Amino acid sequence: TPMEAAVVARAYGIPVLERRLAKSPEEAAKIADEVGYPVVLEVESPQVIHKTDVGGIVLGVESREEVIKAYRGILDSVRANVPAAEIKGVIVRRMAPSGVEVLIGMHRDPSFGPVIAFGSGGVLVELVRDVSFRVAPVSLEEAWEMVRETRAYRILKGFRDQPECDMDAVVDVILRVAKLATDIEEISDIDVNPFFVYEKGRGGLAIDVKILLKPTPPS
Incomplete structure (x- = not known):
């Protein structure tokens, strides 16, 4: 729940x-x-x-x-x-103050294991389809690569007159989701969406978190 x-x-x-x-x-x-x-x-x-x-x-x-x-x-x-x-x-x-909406998640693939996702978040996530992936465990360098590969990066970097967002906070949560996925193998999916990212130095906040467990095999 x-x-x-x-x-x-x-x-x-x-x-x-x-x-x-x-x-x-x-x-x-x-x-x-x-x-x-x-x-x-x-x-x-x-x-x-x-x-x-x-x-x-x-x-x-x-x-x-x-x-x-x-x-x-x-x-x-x-x-x-x-x-x-x-x-x-x-x-x-x-009600949390609004920020730039991104998603950070994980799906446990039967072949590759925990696959970590990052991209544009919010209710339009399935329409926008702006997501990058890495297989866990994820290094700091790989987490930054995930962020830079997306269109969301342009907004986080400070699009037009908007201030730069706290991308360190985003990378930190990517690494923490990857750690959670590798530590607890019973988890099949993690969905942190939306994650509100605030101005640089102000961090971010997970508004909604879903964690699904693998189905229990019949005894």
Whole structure:
């Protein structure tokens, strides 16, 4: 689940936005009051991978009343679209300041092992298809090569009037994802998307982290 994936990512030094789990609309509102508005609400369910497709996420919630309404709306929508979903609650997190969106991920190929990916991120990732790959383990030099091979590099470097982004933070997360993939062979896929990259010296933040495990063979 997203909560479990965030715990694993943090253990490997990947900066992940803090998220807290609410089991009721009132608890969600209390958390939102504590973390500060605006907030994001998203369903916590092992069966819901793409939350946007099933109405499992609401962005930019500005008040206690809106939180309660959004919580109930998420549950209704997910139950309607994924009737078999086990809903563990709703995650509440603050809205992160926007940055340049990139993706960092891993897929465990049956022939090559863990293949690390970097490229342009966000919801348009499948349309843009701006990705470079390396087989783990990945060296510092290879991680930099991955970044420079993509069109995203032009934006990160400071496109037109935009400031240069913190590419050191990006390279660091590529190396940490590769380490996680080589350490834990039970992981089949890692998806850090989007990873918001801020101005040089300000780091970055993983907004969404997904970790999938290999299917357990029948006993």
